[in-house]
Amino acid sequence: MEEKRPLCTLCREKGYRCNGKAPCSQCLKQNQSCSLSPDSDRRRRKYHTDYIDYLESRSSALSKFIDEFVKDDEDLKRVIGDRIKDIDKDVSATTTQRLDSNVDQELINDLLVDSMMKLSIDPGSAQRAKSPQTVTSSITLDAFDMPVSVPIDHQRLLHSLFERSFCIHSVLLARLAPRFRDLDYNTVTDPIVKLFLNTVFGVASLFLKHSQGVKEEKIFIGAARHLLLNVVCKSKVTIPLVAAIYTLSCYEFGQGDMLQSYLIDSVACSLTQHMGLHISYYEGHNDGDNGDNDGSTKIRYAPKQTPLSSSALWSICLHDRMVTSSLNVPCVIHFKRIIAPFYKVESDAGSPMHVRELAFAQISRLWYIYDRFSDQIFSVNFDIGDTNNRSKVLGTALKTLRELDASVPIQLRMQSLDWNLPSTDQTNLAILLFNFNYHMIHLLLNKIFFQDETSSTRLETVSAALKCGEIIMLLDHNTGEAHHVIDTDLLPYYLPNLIGTTCLVLMFMLSSGVGIKENSTDKESIGKLYRACKSMMSKMSHTWRAVEKALDVITSKERKYDISLPEQEPSPVYIPNEEIWINDSPQQPSNTPSDRPTLPTDPPSWATEFPDLETLSGQHYRNMNTHNGPDYNIAESNPPYQQFMEFSEQFWYPGPPLDPEGYSYS
Numbered sequence: 001m002e003e004k005r006p007l008c009t010l011c012r013e014k015g016y017r018c019n020g021k022a023p024c025s026q027c028l029k030q031n032q033s034c035s036l037s038p039d040s041d042r043r044r045r046k047y048h049t050d051y052i053d054y055l056e057s058r059s060s061a062l063s064k065f066i067d068e069f070v071k072d073d074e075d076l077k078r079v080i081g082d083r084i085k086d087i088d089k090d091v092s093a094t095t096t097q098r099l100d101s102n103v104d105q106e107l108i109n110d111l112l113v114d115s116m117m118k119l120s121i122d123p124g125s126a127q128r129a130k131s132p133q134t135v136t137s138s139i140t141l142d143a144f145d146m147p148v149s150v151p152i153d154h155q156r157l158l159h160s161l162f163e164r165s166f167c168i169h170s171v172l173l174a175r176l177a178p179r180f181r182d183l184d185y186n187t188v189t190d191p192i193v194k195l196f197l198n199t200v201f202g203v204a205s206l207f208l209k210h211s212q213g214v215k216e217e218k219i220f221i222g223a224a225r226h227l228l229l230n231v232v233c234k235s236k237v238t239i240p241l242v243a244a245i246y247t248l249s250c251y252e253f254g255q256g257d258m259l260q261s262y263l264i265d266s267v268a269c270s271l272t273q274h275m276g277l278h279i280s281y282y283e284g285h286n287d288g289d290n291g292d293n294d295g296s297t298k299i300r301y302a303p304k305q306t307p308l309s310s311s312a313l314w315s316i317c318l319h320d321r322m323v324t325s326s327l328n329v330p331c332v333i334h335f336k337r338i339i340a341p342f343y344k345v346e347s348d349a350g351s352p353m354h355v356r357e358l359a360f361a362q363i364s365r366l367w368y369i370y371d372r373f374s375d376q377i378f379s380v381n382f383d384i385g386d387t388n389n390r391s392k393v394l395g396t397a398l399k400t401l402r403e404l405d406a407s408v409p410i411q412l413r414m415q416s417l418d419w420n421l422p423s424t425d426q427t428n429l430a431i432l433l434f435n436f437n438y439h440m441i442h443l444l445l446n447k448i449f450f451q452d453e454t455s456s457t458r459l460e461t462v463s464a465a466l467k468c469g470e471i472i473m474l475l476d477h478n479t480g481e482a483h484h485v486i487d488t489d490l491l492p493y494y495l496p497n498l499i500g501t502t503c504l505v506l507m508f509m510l511s512s513g514v515g516i517k518e519n520s521t522d523k524e525s526i527g528k529l530y531r532a533c534k535s536m537m538s539k540m541s542h543t544w545r546a547v548e549k550a551l552d553v554i555t556s557k558e559r560k561y562d563i564s565l566p567e568q569e570p571s572p573v574y575i576p577n578e579e580i581w582i583n584d585s586p587q588q589p590s591n592t593p594s595d596r597p598t599l600p601t602d603p604p605s606w607a608t609e610f611p612d613l614e615t616l617s618g619q620h621y622r623n624m625n626t627h628n629g630p631d632y633n634i635a636e637s638n639p640p641y642q643q644f645m646e647f648s649e650q651f652w653y654p655g656p657p658l659d660p661e662g663y664s665y666s
Contacts, residue, residue, distance in 0.1 A: 009035040140218060146223050150185045150201070162204035168426050169433075169492040170250075171343070171360050172315035174353065175308050176243050191231045196244040198224035203251050206543050207489050224248055228264075237271050239312050246316050249323070254493030256546035258326055260313065265323050268316055269332035269473065279315040279336045280305035307346045314343040314364045321367040322494050325374075325444065335372045342368075345522050349655035352425075353413050359430035362408060365435045369404070370441045373397035377448055390449075394457070397445050405438065419478070419485060428478075429486055432471055433495075439467040462515030465505035469529030472499060476532040479539060488539045496540055499533050505528040507554070511561045527565045 008027060011018035016026040024033030070077040140149035159181050167173040177200065185197050191518045202220035205213050228248070235241060245268040252261035272278065280303045303309070317333055324331045347354045376393050410416060412434045419425060443464035449457035478485035509515050509526050516522065534554065543545040557563075 083441075086590060113461055139216060141219065142449055147185070147198075147219055148228065152184065155185055155201075156181075158201045158204040161207045162200050165207045165487075165489045166203050166250075166493075168356055168429075169313045169360075170246075170489060171311040171357060172239075172243055173247065174356075175311055176240065180240075188229055189226060192235050192238060192241045192244070195224055195227045195231045196240050196247075199228065199238075199244045199247040199251070203247060221248075221251065232267065232271075237274055239275075239308060240315065242268055242271050242275070242312060246319060250319060250493050253319075253326075254496075254546055256544075256549045258323065262323050262329075262534045265316075265320055266332050269320050272316050273333060273337070274314060275309075276303045277304075277305075277309050278333060278340055280309055280313070305340060307344075310340070310343050313338075313340060314360075318360075318364045318367055319346045319494075321371050322497070325367075325370070326497055330375065330378075331371050335368060355427045355430045358409060358412055359434045362404070362412060362434055365404060366401070366437050366441045369397060369400050370444060373400070374445065374448065394445060394449065398442070401438070401441060405600065408434075423485055423487055427492055432475055433492065436468055436471045436498070439471070440501075443468060443501070459515050459518050462509050463518075464506055465502050465509075466515075466521065466526075466529065468502045469506055469526075469533060472502065472536050473529055473532035476536040476539070479536070489543060491540055491543075493544055493546075496537055496544055496547045499537055500554065503533045503537075503550075503554050504529065504557075506533065507557060507561075507563060510563055531565060541628040 007018045008024050010016065010026065010030065010032050011026050014026075018024045018026060026033040033611075058168070066080060070080050139147050139154075141147055158179070163174070163177050179199060179279040180193065180200070183193065185194075185201070188197065190195050198220045202217055202224055205217035205220060207213075224244070225248070228245070230242065232245075245264055249261045249264040249268060252258075252264060317331075317338070320332050343364055345354070345357050345361055347357050371611065373393055373396065377390050377397075378526075390625050412431055414431065414435060417428050417431055419428065443461055446460040446464065450461055473493075475486065479488050506529055507524055509532065510523060516526065534551070537547045537551055541551070
């Protein structure tokens, strides 16, 4: 086989045969300069240079470590030198030669999975009983702690709990879960179905009221984690597989393990793009309407979109944006890669699912807007240019939000709340969650500029937090055992994280006094909102363990800044009236006493004590070496980021960045 040679620019454009010399014969004949030398690194033309620099730095560090380790042993130094020469020879082999070698990929996958199955971290596992054992009143486990027998009645109970309490916030699961309702877990042999049922039963166990719920949760989630690698490596990518991985990532997010959720979310997003859901289109859709005269040719090879595939794409995108925003990293499915249309509501106006589906469609658009404009704000061009450009992007983002708010159907506005509905109806909850997400996006966008002392975005941030606090107070006063208007189990898994952000902003107002006068409020009113947020989080702590971590952080900040609130008598059922904030309409304050307490004007050191407000809003989290100079070490100045990087280095293999135009589907 003829060795492939690099082509210079002229030969590549004209289709000439290049001899690979510098300069080549064709350039000499044409009297042109040869722009590509034979020893140029062509990897830099294919991959991003940051990835090449990363590999070279790791290789250099490893080489220095080996040299230091063998410097006192001549025999070992000689052996290592021979091994490195062998590695260099192997690396010099061409990619074509490696592809032509008859390597059975299935055999490699089987070997990897079998090795993982046999790997034992627990030294006492050898004495484990080999016969099936019953650890709960309903579930029987095998020798590897995998569930083998679950009664049919218990399966139906778990299915109903999952559909009632968890599926209502994901249209993908609402469409997919009923298809598996009549399957028998004990006889299922398809590994994808087994993985999906394990995640469903594991999440549903969170809502069990008896004492065995925690044990069953650990059993099913452990089984799902155990099967995940095997199924992903050996099974065909399908929507149920992506849904199972997505559900597991949602579970990890709700339990407070953000990094693990991000890791699993990356897998789900990669498989979603592998299926081409982000470039899918509805049959009959004509891209020529967007100015593309050849739209039909471009979408010929893209998969057709169905209600299920559309719900899969936007459910995963919504979760992806929530996970990455909590870690302040870019989204896995970048908005520029998505050319599929937004989610289209399929249910009829009289359907019980209609308002929930409307809320999902609008919330997914809200977070898409946040991802699109925050990515532009964090981009390199705006970091090194005039900061006014970034402010213009923020203004465009807020204008887009106002336009979306103007187009929101009446069913999702606060005026449509009906507290005479039964507690099993989710209409009121869908309305409150949409309005809460709307104001939360306002808060998160303005929070990016929180460090700008001369900007009005700090006041906009606290104003949005007050509106979020009003909605949380409304939720708090209508949930719980005393006022069972909205069931606490129906609240979504992502809510504790957003309430925690609201709590921190309200605490900032209580400690610094910023925004109190401008919003015509007082410390007592803010204290009520703050207390309602903590109460709402406490109610959710029985289901989602992420609440415990958030409350620990908030409690430590309270002690540090000596924030004490007077005890409050139990409040009656809170019924909204014309004084509640409805989107952005101006309202009269509910409590404006003349003797407003005097608060300090200088806030404490929030840049170091409140990373959620100050440090995480800095642009260096997405552009580490551009905004802060080449000598800036983000790992030393930000321990949370250092922890994240240590995790990623241990558990990730960072592959080359995806080329936005490099996707091809056969």
